[in-house]
Amino acid sequence: MKALLIKYKSVVKFILTFLTVYFVLTLAYKFYLDFSDGSKYYPDYMTNLVAKQSESLLDTFGYDTAIVPHEDQPSMKLMVKGKYVARVVEGCNSISVIILFLSFIIAFAGKFKTTFMYILAGSVLIYSVNVFRIAILSIGLYNYPWRKAILHNAIFPLIIYGMVFLLWMFWVSRFSKLKKKDA
Template identity: 65%
Template sequence: MQYSDGSKFYPDYMTNLVAKQSESLLNSLGYEAKVLPHPNEPSMKLMLNGNYLARIIEGCNAVSVIILFFSFVIAFSGKLKITLLYIFSGSVLIYVVNLFRIVILSLGLYHYPEKSEVLHTVIFPAIIYGMVFLLWIFWVNRFSKFNKKDG
């Protein structure tokens, strides 16, 4: 869902939250970061030291990745309490790693703009999906009822 006041667009709540938290992390690292609503689309413009670097869009908020993670764990569920605890802790971990992924991507784009294509399309998706894959492997091997041996 998107919101507009006629002069700028605002993305959904989670995308806005991720953008603001990324801004705070970048500022805590000594950079001058600012996120602003994009004037033409439902996204947030990320500015770093006065340079427009990127847009933070709905796909950057990790919600779809968390849903994918959640779905897999449910499909291979174990005991209810452990399943719920793993979903919660895994979702928090994915969310936090995603924030750091955005920060690292922003710094990469700022310091190495010529590498933007490989950073955005290869390296940084590999971070988030690679971590989810490792969480899945750990889940299936450690807690899933499908890993239980008969006898």
């Protein structure tokens, strides 16, 4: 067993680092959600912000859009031209995806400054693409409501998770310490 641990030391280190960072950040995010003040920013600040930014983006695209708190669920209702097309829930705010991204990058960390800048740039990119994703999904749901299942469950997760995967692959091939050791 010891020989296997020594042989696969870098794999074990990656897995333990990834799981530790993911657990700590997920726990911190859960505490944030548990203690967020839903009276000022409903249902929580980040979900509210993403909903409002999606609304602004849709307005920029020329759609008459409104965001209103959902009466029965902890979410924001997104209305396009008076038609209820989508709910923006906590899972739509991209924080969980950013936590997954961060955990991987930290597990494959490179130089501190490079790692920090990549985490910052990648997180901003993921967040921004997510806002565009919600806006485009809303337009799609407004114009093609019968395509809801494929739009929401297949195409748009593919966009966000596909981009995260590409960011990971770019990181590993260009900046991680693992790349430097193999060279």
